[in-house]
Amino acid sequence: MAKGAGSTRVQGDWQALSQQYWDAWTDATRNAFGTTADASTGKMPWHEGLEQWSRLFDAHKAQDSQSEVVERLLAGARSYFALLQSLAEKGADGKADPQAWAECLRESFNFPGADAALRDNPLARALRELAGHGAKGFEQMMQGLEPALAEARSLLDVPAFGFAREHQEHYQRMAKAWLDYQHETNRYNALIARASQRAFTLFEDKLGERAEPGRQIDSVRGLYDVWVDAAEEAYAEVALSPEFREVYGALVNAQMRVRQGVQREVEKVSNDLGMPTRTEVDSIGKRVHELHRAAKNRAESDAALRAEIAALRADVARLKAGPPKAPRPRKPTAKAAARQRKE
Amino acid sequence: MESIRIDPKRALDEALRAQQKLAASFRTLREIDDVNYGATDKEAIYTEDKVVVYRYKGKGKPTAKAPILICYALVNRPYMVDLQDNRSLVKNLLALGEDVYIIDWGYPDRADRWLTLDDYINGYIRRCVDAVANHSGVKKINLLGICEGGAFSLCFAALHQDKLQNLITMVTPCDFHTKDNMLSHWTRDMDVDLFVDTLGNVPADLMNFCYLTLKPVRLNQQKYIAMLDIMDDKVELENFLRMEKWIFDSPDQAGEAFRQFIKDFYQGNKLVEGGLEIGGHAIDLKNITLPVLNIFAEQDHLVPPSAARPLGEHVGTKDYTQLAFKGGHIGIYVSGRAQREVPPAIHEWLAKRTR
Numbered sequence: 014m015a016k017g018a019g020s021t022r023v024q025g026d027w028q029a030l031s032q033q034y035w036d037a038w039t040d041a042t043r044n045a046f047g048t049t050a051d052a053s054t055g056k057m058p059w060h061e062g063l064e065q066w067s068r069l070f071d072a073h074k075a076q077d078s079q080s081e082v083v084e085r086l087l088a089g090a091r092s093y094f095a096l097l098q099s100l101a102e103k104g105a106d107g108k109a110d111p112q113a114w115a116e117c118l119r120e121s122f123n124f125p126g127a128d129a130a131l132r133d134n135p136l137a138r139a140l141r142e143l144a145g146h147g148a149k150g151f152e153q154m155m156q157g158l159e160p161a162l163a164e165a166r167s168l169l170d171v172p173a174f175g176f177a178r179e180h181q182e183h184y185q186r187m188a189k190a191w192l193d194y195q196h197e198t199n200r201y202n203a204l205i206a207r208a209s210q211r212a213f214t215l216f217e218d219k220l221g222e223r224a225e226p227g228r229q230i231d232s233v234r235g236l237y238d239v240w241v242d243a244a245e246e247a248y249a250e251v252a253l254s255p256e257f258r259e260v261y262g263a264l265v266n267a268q269m270r271v272r273q274g275v276q277r278e279v280e281k282v283s284n285d286l287g288m289p290t291r292t293e294v295d296s297i298g299k300r301v302h303e304l305h306r307a308a309k310n311r312a313e314s315d316a317a318l319r320a321e322i323a324a325l326r327a328d329v330a331r332l333k334a335g336p337p338k339a340p341r342p343r344k345p346t347a348k349a350a351a352r353q354r355k356e
Numbered sequence: 357m358e359s360i361r362i363d364p365k366r367a368l369d370e371a372l373r374a375q376q377k378l379a380a381s382f383r384t385l386r387e388i389d390d391v392n393y394g395a396t397d398k399e400a401i402y403t404e405d406k407v408v409v410y411r412y413k414g415k416g417k418p419t420a421k422a423p424i425l426i427c428y429a430l431v432n433r434p435y436m437v438d439l440q441d442n443r444s445l446v447k448n449l450l451a452l453g454e455d456v457y458i459i460d461w462g463y464p465d466r467a468d469r470w471l472t473l474d475d476y477i478n479g480y481i482r483r484c485v486d487a488v489a490n491h492s493g494v495k496k497i498n499l500l501g502i503c504e505g506g507a508f509s510l511c512f513a514a515l516h517q518d519k520l521q522n523l524i525t526m527v528t529p530c531d532f533h534t535k536d537n538m539l540s541h542w543t544r545d546m547d548v549d550l551f552v553d554t555l556g557n558v559p560a561d562l563m564n565f566c567y568l569t570l571k572p573v574r575l576n577q578q579k580y581i582a583m584l585d586i587m588d589d590k591v592e593l594e595n596f597l598r599m600e601k602w603i604f605d606s607p608d609q610a611g612e613a614f615r616q617f618i619k620d621f622y623q624g625n626k627l628v629e630g631g632l633e634i635g636g637h638a639i640d641l642k643n644i645t646l647p648v649l650n651i652f653a654e655q656d657h658l659v660p661p662s663a664a665r666p667l668g669e670h671v672g673t674k675d676y677t678q679l680a681f682k683g684g685h686i687g688i689y690v691s692g693r694a695q696r697e698v699p700p701a702i703h704e705w706l707a708k709r710t711r
Contacts, residue, residue, distance in 0.1 A: 033368065083381075083385065085576070085580050086381075086580045086583055086584070086587075088576075088577070088580070089576065089577040089578070089579070089580030089581050089583075090374070090378075090580065090581055090584060092577055093374075093577070093581045094371070094374070097367060097370065097371050098371075111359060114359075114360055135573070136572060136573065139572040139573045139576055139577055140569060140572050220359045220360065221359065222359075223359040223360075224358065224359040228359075229358065229359055229360065229361050230359060230360045230361070230362070231360075231361050231362060231363070231366070232362065232366060232367075232370060233362060233367050233370050234370060234581075236360060236362065237578075237581070238578070241573050241574055241577070241578045244573045245571055245573055245574055248571075248572065248573070249538070252538055252541070252542075252570075253535070253536070253538060253541055257541075257542075258541050258542065258544055258545055259545050261542050261545065261546075262542075262543075262544065262545025262546045262547075263545065265546050265547075265551065266545075266546065266547045266550055266551075269547070269550045269551055269554040269555075270550070272554045272555070273550075273553075273554050276554070291556070294466065295466075295469065295556065298466060298467060298469055298470060299469075299470050301467075302467075302469075302470035302471070303470075306475065306479075309479070
């Protein structure tokens with residue numbers, strides 16, 4: 014960004030504004046929690062302010078049902094505040110072109126403390142942050158198994174023989190499945206990184222479109238929203254590509270093969286300990302379900318049969334009763350008899 | 357002309373406002389109890405395994421000639437249609453004189469691992485339809501299927517049309533192979549047999565994770581940044597938390613039904629391309645000759661309009677109506693626009709056709 018003669022003055026103003034912000038933040042925490050913020054603000058007071066909120070919320074936890082929402086709020090707000098600080102600070106020294114703003118945005122995602130592996134890759138960060146318990150559980154399980162898998166990996170190329178050959182082959186298959194999963198994860202991550210890079214390009218394009226009067230962006234939130242549009246558009250381009258489809262399928266399948274290997278191991282241990290296994294429970298469940306379905310079908314056909322039998326019985330009863338008797342001729346009334354006599 | 361004109365003082369104001377909202381949220385969050393959901397009283401009229409059919413109790417006696425049975429998707433809880441007092445499709449339908457029932461599928465567990473689509477469609481739905489007809493004293497009812505429940509309702513109507521007067525589908529995919537259908541795209545190279553054989557039932561968290569990855573930045577970051585604006589407003593925050601509860605209060609998916617749904621609908625696109633069988637019975641949408649109302653959302657990221665719109669080309673009926681709603685997959689139930697537009701549209705359409 015261009016550094017003009019007035020740049021130093023503007024930067025000075027900016028530092029004063031940052032100090033004001035920090036003072037206001039200190040007041041806010043004091044009012045809300047009755048505590049004072051950590052005075053070591055470091056170089057990133059805005060972002061650090063949020064980190065301290067995170068710590069304060071953690072210490073004064075609201076209901077459990079709300080804590081996850083707060084966690085998500087703070088995770089989402091983290092990137093916004095980093096953007097806020099980066100853009101306001103660097104934009105304070107004057108004019109910039111879309112490329113410079115995009116560069117500024119890129120830097121904001123690499124805030125201190127952020128995972129270096131996710132540098133310049135905000136989409137990967139977003140995906141990591143949203144990991145649900147289903148996915149998290151798998152990653153944690155795999156971390157726990159890492160030592161065993163490392164051991165198994167060393168046996169990959171050793172031929173199996175003897176009494177334990179089946180077990181050795183099982184571990185070899187597990188290790189291969191794990192390597193395969195890591196390979197597919199890397200391919201997936203490469204696509205997400207590509208989407209992130211594309212997002213920065215689209216962001217620049219979108220900024221270029223906003224130069225006309227009336228469409229200019231005048232707030233950080235507005236700028237952030239443009240970034241989100243660019244990021245989602247870039248992600249959708251990649252996620253709808255044939256390459257992503259193939260990689261996504263391969264990744265899911267690879268993860269399932271690892272899970273299956275682990276399940277087999279658990280079953281083996283359960284068997285050794287005389288405990289029921291999932292295979293047995295599933296087998297029993299399937300039989301019970303089939304019986305349940307057959308019983309329901311039988312009950313329905315029985316009801317239909319009962320209704321049919323009842324109708325047939327009614328018909329039989331009518332037949333047994335014989336044909337309905339013909340009505341007896343009615344005796345003529347006295348008037349009719351008199352009329353007949355006259356005729 | 358510059359595209360960005362952000363005054364640092366204004367940026368500072370934004371940051372300060374956000375901090376003030378965060379400070380206020382600490383108090384607001386402590387004032388909020390567990391959020392309630394479900395605005396309308398209801399009574400159970402039929403139960404079977406974990407399935408319950410409820411009848412909603414309106415303030416007055418229904419004036420409609422035949423009841424509506426709502427068949428919700430398996431992947432979320434059905435209280436979305438009656439989330440809260442001022443966001444309720446059900447409440448608005450009742451106010452218009454409709455008689456509304458709903459199928460609650462419950463939370464399948466491992467005992468339900470072997471439930472098939474045949475069990476759901478020819479079993480549960482058929483018996484629920486019979487139960488509603490018996491309860492309301494009519495021979496034929498109106499069926500309103502939502503999302504996956506809409507796809508089930510199409511199959512049901514193709515096989516058991518004699519039990520229905522009218523069919524309404526909401527945000528229901530029929531063509532699963534349109535170019536913008538991200539979910540479908542992702543499932544195409546998945547080995548579903550391996551998936552279900554490994555997982556058994558499909559965990560709800562895994563499903564939710566998948567849905568969130570459809571728009572990772574918007575659904576996981578932008579939404580929560582927007583939440584900052586309401587952190588000092590107890591009522592708005594309660595509304596937000598209620599929606600959060602609904603989004604993440606999801607049942608696991610019965611393994612066998614999931615297997616068949618992904619194979620035949622997402623991968624095979626058999627509902628429109630042919631070859632679909634449920635319990636050994638061929639499904640042909642041309643068999644659906646009763647009146648059909650198809651309502652879809654124009655900004656739906658889960659069921660793109662392109663997946664829902666073609667239904668009219670595939671059903672056999674001559675009485676087909678479609679309504680494109682300006683909103684998303686959820687907004688079609690809970691937005692202010694939805695309250696004004698959707699229930700009257702359903703009511704007026706039914707009133708002209710129900711005997």
